[in-house]
Amino acid sequence: MNSTEQLWLQAILPTNATIGQAIRSLDQTAIKIVMVVNAMGVLEGTISDGDIRRGLLKGLDLSSPITIVIHHNSLVVPPELGRELVMQLMVANKIQQIPVVDAQHRVVGLHLWDEITTPPNRDNLMIIMAGGMGTRMRPHTENCPKPLLAVAGKPMLEYIIERAKLEGFNHFVLAVHYLGHMIEAQFGDGGRLGVQIDYLREKSPLGTAGALSLLCPLPDAPFVVTNGDVITDIRYGELLDFHTRHAAAATMAVRVHEWQHPFGVVQMQGVEIVGIEEKPISRSHINAGVYALDPTALSALTSDEHCDMPTLFERLQARNERTVAYPMHEPWLDVGRPDDLKRANAENIF
Numbered sequence: 001m002n003s004t005e006q007l008w009l010q011a012i013l014p015t016n017a018t019i020g021q022a023i024r025s026l027d028q029t030a031i032k033i034v035m036v037v038n039a040m041g042v043l044e045g046t047i048s049d050g051d052i053r054r055g056l057l058k059g060l061d062l063s064s065p066i067t068i069v070i071h072h073n074s075l076v077v078p079p080e081l082g083r084e085l086v087m088q089l090m091v092a093n094k095i096q097q098i099p100v101v102d103a104q105h106r107v108v109g110l111h112l113w114d115e116i117t118t119p120p121n122r123d124n125l126m127i128i129m130a131g132g133m134g135t136r137m138r139p140h141t142e143n144c145p146k147p148l149l150a151v152a153g154k155p156m157l158e159y160i161i162e163r164a165k166l167e168g169f170n171h172f173v174l175a176v177h178y179l180g181h182m183i184e185a186q187f188g189d190g191g192r193l194g195v196q197i198d199y200l201r202e203k204s205p206l207g208t209a210g211a212l213s214l215l216c217p218l219p220d221a222p223f224v225v226t227n228g229d230v231i232t233d234i235r236y237g238e239l240l241d242f243h244t245r246h247a248a249a250a251t252m253a254v255r256v257h258e259w260q261h262p263f264g265v266v267q268m269q270g271v272e273i274v275g276i277e278e279k280p281i282s283r284s285h286i287n288a289g290v291y292a293l294d295p296t297a298l299s300a301l302t303s304d305e306h307c308d309m310p311t312l313f314e315r316l317q318a319r320n321e322r323t324v325a326y327p328m329h330e331p332w333l334d335v336g337r338p339d340d341l342k343r344a345n346a347e348n349i350f
Contacts, residue, residue: 008110011035013066015044019055020062022047022069031112033097036070041106043099045070076101079108080245082238083119086111119237122168125219126236130157130228131177131202131211145179147228148186155186157228161193167237169224170195175211177202207308208289213301220295225309227289233330234290242326243292249321250297250313253290253328258283288328297321 011029013021015038022034026049034047047070055069076099077086086098090113100109130147141149147157161172172190176183176199190197200214208227222243224236234253243251260281267275291309300315301307313323 007031008035008107011110012037012107014039015067017066018062019052019060019064019066019069022052022066023062026052031097031110033099033110034066035099035107035110036066037107040104043074043076043101043105043107045072046074046097046099047071074099076105077111078102080242082235083116084235084238086116087113090116119166119168121170122237122240123171124169124221124240125171125173125223126164126169127173127175127200127212127215127223127225128157128160128228129208129211129225130174130183131180131205132228133178133205141178143179145176145183148182151231156231157183157187158193159231160226160228161187161190161195161197163233164224164236165193165195167235169236172197173200173215174198174228175200175202175206175214177205203304205306206304207306207311209301209309209312210305210307212293212298213303213305213307215298218295218298222292222294225291225293230289231333232288232290232328234288234328235330236290239290239326239328240292243294243324246324247322248292248324249294249316250323251292251326252309252313252323253288254285254325255288255328256283257286285325285327290328292326 007029008031011025011031011033012035013025015036017036025034026032032049036044036047038044047066051069051071055064060068075089075093075095077089079100079102089098090096090111096113098111099107100111102108128147130145132146133141135141148155150156151159157174164172172195174183174187174197180199180201184199187193187197200211202211202214206213209225212225222240224240226236239251239253258281261279264276264278265280266273267277287310297312297316300312300319300321316323
């Protein structure tokens with residue numbers, strides 16, 4: 001049990017506790033909140049030092065029951081709510097603590113402002129697929145690997161690493177092939193960026209998943225994989241937490257793609273017209289090129305054999321392994337064509 005867990009557990013008191021006990025809890029934990037639960041562990045409400053001060057001013061003493069000063073209908077969140085939304089709730093409600101409760105309203109954790117604004121260091125690997133030929137990006141990639149092309153003044157690969165570093169990731173593995181020596185010369189061991197960087201060197205192109213078969217030693221914890229040409233503000237840490245929470249073998253980040261048909265669409269039964277929809281908008285979920293994998297998923301790969309990530313997911317599904325989708329809403333751009341690169345720089349989308 002880590003110190004954070006001990007703190008929120010120490011901040012829980014039963015409904016028959018006294019104000020004196022609440023004061024001791026506030027002093028010992030220094031997190032400015034007491035969570036009051038009934039015999040079933042269900043949250044009845046919270047108490048702050050302000051609630052206690054107001055009670056003492058009204059004539060209560062240390063032996064008075066805490067039920068007199070309890071704040072009912074406290075703001076709470078479910079375990080699956082992401083860090084960004086929790087931060088927004090804290091700012092909007094001008095609070096620094098939000099209890100986490102399950103479906104039965106039992107306390108299972110506590111969000112603290114100081115902790116949620118400082119992401120924890122993550123020992124999990126982050127693997128970036130940077131070995132592609134970049135054929136569609138020519139002539140830009142004739143003498144430069146695509147992940148080194150500049151977006152907003154820095155190589156795409158550097159943007160990805162710095163973004164993940166903000167999420168607490170510090171160990172990166174780059175899968176390289178085409179002009180890989182240029183990537184290694186640019187990033188080295190990662191010291192310049194304050195991270196550790198290792199390399200998987202493909203003898204031939206192995207696809208968006210095949211290079212994972214070269215990992216040695218195998219990771220001992222879930223890890224993140226991203227394509228080296230995907231620029232996004234996705235929360236890599238939240239993707240990993242989502243993956244772990246759903247006990248999946250593989251998780252794929254997906255986003256909604258909208259496409260408007262340029263013509264009116266006619267619905268027919270035989271020769272009868274049964275409906276006309278003028279330029280309808282089609283919505284579907286697309287693969288965002290960012291994934292979280294459990295180490296066991298690597299057993300579906302053959303060493304040094306080409307494999308794309310959708311194929312890996314199909315193999316896992318054929319083995320009845322759990323594969324899930326992580327819906328994302330953050331800015332995202334797959335820099336696959338020259339127009340994408342031009343747009344990324346002209347619009348400064350990130």
